[in-house]
Amino acid sequence: MMKIGKVIVFLMLGIALFSGCVGDEEKPGLTIAGSTTVQPIVTRAAEVYAQSNPDMRMGVQGGGSGTGIRMVGEGSIDIGASSRELSEDELLKNPDLLVHPIAIDCITIVVHPSNSIEDLSIQNIRDIFAGKITNFREVGGPDRKIVLVIREDGSGTRSTFEEMVMKDTEISNAALQKPASGAIRFTVSGNENTIGYLGIGYLDETVKAISVNEVSPSEENVREGHYLLSRNLYLITKGEPMGEAKKFIDFILSEDGQKIVRAEGFIGVRKNA
Amino acid sequence: MIQANTSDKIAKAWLWLSAVFIIIALLSVLGYVFIRGADSLSLSFFLDMPKNNWREGGILPAIIGSLIVVSIALLFATPTGVGAAIYLTEFTREGRLTRLIRIAADSLNAVPSIVFGLFGLALFVFYLKDFTGGPSLLSAGLTLGFMILPTVIRTSEVAMRTIPFSEKMESYGLGASKLQTIRNIVLPGSLPGIITGLILGMGRAIGETAPIIFMVALNPVIPKSIFGSGNTLTTQLYYLAMEGISMDVAFGTALTLIVIILILNYSTRALNKYFSRNLRR
Amino acid sequence: MHKTIDLENIIKNILLLFSITAILILSLIVIFLFNEGLPTFQHVGVLDFLMGDKWIPAENLYGAFPFIISTLLVTLGALLIAVPLGISCAIFLAEIAPGWARELVRPAIELLAGIPSIIYGVFALVVIVDLIKISFNLATGETIIAGSIILAVMILPIVISISQDSIDAVPRTYREGSYAMGATDWQTISRVVVPAARRGIIAGVILGCGRAIGETMAVVLVIGNVEKLPLSLLDSGEALTSAILLEMGEAVIGSLHYNALFCLGIIPFIIVLFLSIISSRLVSKRVSRFG
Numbered sequence: 001m002m003k004i005g006k007v008i009v010f011l012m013l014g015i016a017l018f019s020g021c022v023g024d025e026e027k028p029g030l031t032i033a034g035s036t037t038v039q040p041i042v043t044r045a046a047e048v049y050a051q052s053n054p055d056m057r058m059g060v061q062g063g064g065s066g067t068g069i070r071m072v073g074e075g076s077i078d079i080g081a082s083s084r085e086l087s088e089d090e091l092l093k094n095p096d097l098l099v100h101p102i103a104i105d106c107i108t109i110v111v112h113p114s115n116s117i118e119d120l121s122i123q124n125i126r127d128i129f130a131g132k133i134t135n136f137r138e139v140g141g142p143d144r145k146i147v148l149v150i151r152e153d154g155s156g157t158r159s160t161f162e163e164m165v166m167k168d169t170e171i172s173n174a175a176l177q178k179p180a181s182g183a184i185r186f187t188v189s190g191n192e193n194t195i196g197y198l199g200i201g202y203l204d205e206t207v208k209a210i211s212v213n214e215v216s217p218s219e220e221n222v223r224e225g226h227y228l229l230s231r232n233l234y235l236i237t238k239g240e241p242m243g244e245a246k247k248f249i250d251f252i253l254s255e256d257g258q259k260i261v262r263a264e265g266f267i268g269v270r271k272n273a
Numbered sequence: 274m275i276q277a278n279t280s281d282k283i284a285k286a287w288l289w290l291s292a293v294f295i296i297i298a299l300l301s302v303l304g305y306v307f308i309r310g311a312d313s314l315s316l317s318f319f320l321d322m323p324k325n326n327w328r329e330g331g332i333l334p335a336i337i338g339s340l341i342v343v344s345i346a347l348l349f350a351t352p353t354g355v356g357a358a359i360y361l362t363e364f365t366r367e368g369r370l371t372r373l374i375r376i377a378a379d380s381l382n383a384v385p386s387i388v389f390g391l392f393g394l395a396l397f398v399f400y401l402k403d404f405t406g407g408p409s410l411l412s413a414g415l416t417l418g419f420m421i422l423p424t425v426i427r428t429s430e431v432a433m434r435t436i437p438f439s440e441k442m443e444s445y446g447l448g449a450s451k452l453q454t455i456r457n458i459v460l461p462g463s464l465p466g467i468i469t470g471l472i473l474g475m476g477r478a479i480g481e482t483a484p485i486i487f488m489v490a491l492n493p494v495i496p497k498s499i500f501g502s503g504n505t506l507t508t509q510l511y512y513l514a515m516e517g518i519s520m521d522v523a524f525g526t527a528l529t530l531i532v533i534i535l536i537l538n539y540s541t542r543a544l545n546k547y548f549s550r551n552l553r554r
Numbered sequence: 555m556h557k558t559i560d561l562e563n564i565i566k567n568i569l570l571l572f573s574i575t576a577i578l579i580l581s582l583i584v585i586f587l588f589n590e591g592l593p594t595f596q597h598v599g600v601l602d603f604l605m606g607d608k609w610i611p612a613e614n615l616y617g618a619f620p621f622i623i624s625t626l627l628v629t630l631g632a633l634l635i636a637v638p639l640g641i642s643c644a645i646f647l648a649e650i651a652p653g654w655a656r657e658l659v660r661p662a663i664e665l666l667a668g669i670p671s672i673i674y675g676v677f678a679l680v681v682i683v684d685l686i687k688i689s690f691n692l693a694t695g696e697t698i699i700a701g702s703i704i705l706a707v708m709i710l711p712i713v714i715s716i717s718q719d720s721i722d723a724v725p726r727t728y729r730e731g732s733y734a735m736g737a738t739d740w741q742t743i744s745r746v747v748v749p750a751a752r753r754g755i756i757a758g759v760i761l762g763c764g765r766a767i768g769e770t771m772a773v774v775l776v777i778g779n780v781e782k783l784p785l786s787l788l789d790s791g792e793a794l795t796s797a798i799l800l801e802m803g804e805a806v807i808g809s810l811h812y813n814a815l816f817c818l819g820i821i822p823f824i825i826v827l828f829l830s831i832i833s834s835r836l837v838s839k840r841v842s843r844f845g
Contacts, residue, residue, distance in 0.1 A: 059502065070807075153612060173781040175781075176790060178779070180512070180516050183517065277738050299666050353572045354572075360573040361573060373577060385823065422575065476668055507670055534670070
């Protein structure tokens with residue numbers, strides 16, 4: 001019966017070696033990494049792209065905007081995905097990085113569906129997230145102690161939120177930090193005391209988006225520029241995109257690609273998409 | 274006396290309760306995962322690719338990823354661990370070196386999983402980037418291999434020490450060399466224990482998340498090479514649970530993991546029974 | 555004969571190399587941890603790091619105190635639950651369990667030990683968090699106590715196994731002597747057996763403690779991850795391990811943030827190492843005591 005043991009070991013060896021042998025260094029491939037907000041768009045686009053380009057090996061990872069920008073700057077990936085603009089430092093480090101806007105994302109403020117609040121002014125939102133307002137009844141809502149749900153430090157969504165809403169005010173340190181927007185939605189949908197922010201792509205019927213300064217986050221309002229909290233989503237290349245990278249970016253900017261953008265819940269950069 | 278008897282009864286009731294609590298805890302966790310995950314499980318769940326961002330389809334890439342990573346871990350830990358055990362039992366006596374090795378192995382066993390993650394990140398993903406492909410299945414496998422090494426060493430050593438000295442003496446008495454004795458007496462005799470250890474290591478490796486979370490990705494593609502990244506059942510479960518995209522798929526993944534662990538657990542037991550029945554000792 | 559001995563020597567040396575791999579790996583871990591972590595102190599004082607209560611990487615503030623306290627609290631909570639339960643269960647298994655009960659509980663414990671930590675985490679997230687919220691009427695159930703509860707379940711197997719081994723090792727004569735003097739079962743257990751086994755039991759508790767300190771996945775999903783200093787078990791917190799997990803994805807390599815995260819990793823590493831060594835010494839002393 002030692003044979004069984006040897007067989008198992010050889011099987012394992014086989015699997016590992018075989019997978020190593022099915023070498024891929026000759027096959028063309030694209031690696032894309034970065035913002036987890038952009039990830040669903042890129043993932044879905046990569047799926048579709050791979051169907052018409054079956055020889056392509058598409059690799060899509062998350063890791064956050066910061067990671068994506070850094071990796072494309074270093075050349076360890078082909079395309080970086082970011083939900084924010086490049087910082088001065090990042091531009092200094094890699095002045096040849098080019099940003100290509102591929103979608104519009106807007107940040108919505110969400111509460112539990114049972115929360116009666118419909119609208120909040122930017123100032124109120126700022127005070128709530130700063131911890132100055134601690135109960136929903138202070139802004140005309142139900143008598144519930146406010147639980148803040150935010151992204152972790154370093155998230156592109158968080159820095160966009162901080163830029164657009166908080167400005168120089170610090171977010172309360174009693175806020176629950178989540179590593180992904182989906183987790184914010186999950187938490188807010190499960191607890192009636194919560195308030196958080198989500199990219200519009202994550203919005204669904206499990207949470208309620210409120211209007212900001214009386215403007216609701218509808219597609220029209222965002223495109224017309226009425227809704228305050230919106231931002232561009234970018235694919236980033238080191239220098240001009242070439243070869244496969246260019247083809248992929250062109251694909252996302254095409255009508256089919258922008259359809260995917262919309263399907264993922266974002267707003268396209270093309271007018272009729 | 275009456276007081277002593279009453280307190281005796283109360284104490285016993287409490288002891289029974291504590292055991293009942295353990296059973297309840299186990300049933301709650303397993304039961305919950307089973308109930309929420311059972312609907313998702315089907316042959317297509319295991320063999321299909323995920324579609325529509327995991328909202329539909331299966332989890333094949335994660336299963337393959339886990340398999341590859343665990344295989345690599347075993348490929349590293351088996352020769353190293355068994356070899357170390359052979360050395361400790363057959364080639365040296367207890368001394369400073371062996372004690373150091375043991376302390377190192379025990380300490381390695383206790384290292385927090387996230388520290389392994391940091392270590393793996395610094396060593397395999399950055400420092401040895403050119404050899405491992407950076408954040409790859411290879412890096413993940415090696416990190417896990419390091420992690421399960423102490424388990425393999427310890428179980429192999431224990432298995433080898435149970436070989437009666439008399440049997441080894443018989444072998445030497447017949448003129449066999451040390452190597453021959455090891456190959457013909459020690460290894461075969463301790464194989465059941467070694468395999469148990471390997472299965473234990475497998476179980477541990479397949480269930481770990483933190484050590485490899487910085488090196489694997491949510492790739493919905495079958496990994497074609499160990500130098501590329503992929504994902505595993507555990508990391509996929511983490512992302513799915515966090516995002517709340519599809520709790521059905523999440524629990525399906527969790528149940529798959531549990532089923533694998535149960536199979537491994539059962540095989541250890543079955544192997545032990547089989548070998549203790551069939552071997553004379 | 556000469557040839558065989560040479561081969562034997564070669565093999566012996568190869569195997570020696572394999573054996574010291576464990577030492578090598580441990581050393582590498584120490585080297586890398588410290589190499590990537592210590593540069594933190596070029597910019598942040600050691601005291602500021604350990605006692606500072608603000609962790610804001612964007613402003614280069616790295617005070618780990620809230621994380622340390624969170625880890626302490628969640629571990630304490632876990633021990634408060636797991637130690638009494640674990641020792642009781644160990645006593646149960648060693649002293650009063652009938653065969654069928656033993657056959658049921660032992661495998662159950664092994665199974666509990668084998669469940670992946672992420673599954674515990676997901677379970678805790680969907681079940682325990684809401685339970686805590688409702689039971690204690692809190693604004694959110696993502697609290698330290700939720701972490702403690704799931705950690706307790708996770709470390710019970712360790713505490714039980716080692717305690718049970720230790721109790722089993724107490725010689726029969728101890729018990730017989732006690733019974734001979736007319737003691738009840740419980741009196742024997744509580745006054746003779748357990749005290750005799752205390753070294754091993756403590757070792758088990760210490761190892762369980764180490765496991766709780768080092769656990770990541772189960773805790774990060776339910777502890778809330780707030781940067782504010784927690785003051786009670788009912789507060790939300792952020793454990794050392796959780797902070798590392800959450801922020802490593804965004805930290806730029808080689809940056810101060812990156813170094814600081816490695817530095818955070820050094821803390822549980824050293825503590826757990828220390829606990830592990832104490833635990834082994836306790837066990838080896840115990841073995842020699844009973845001869």
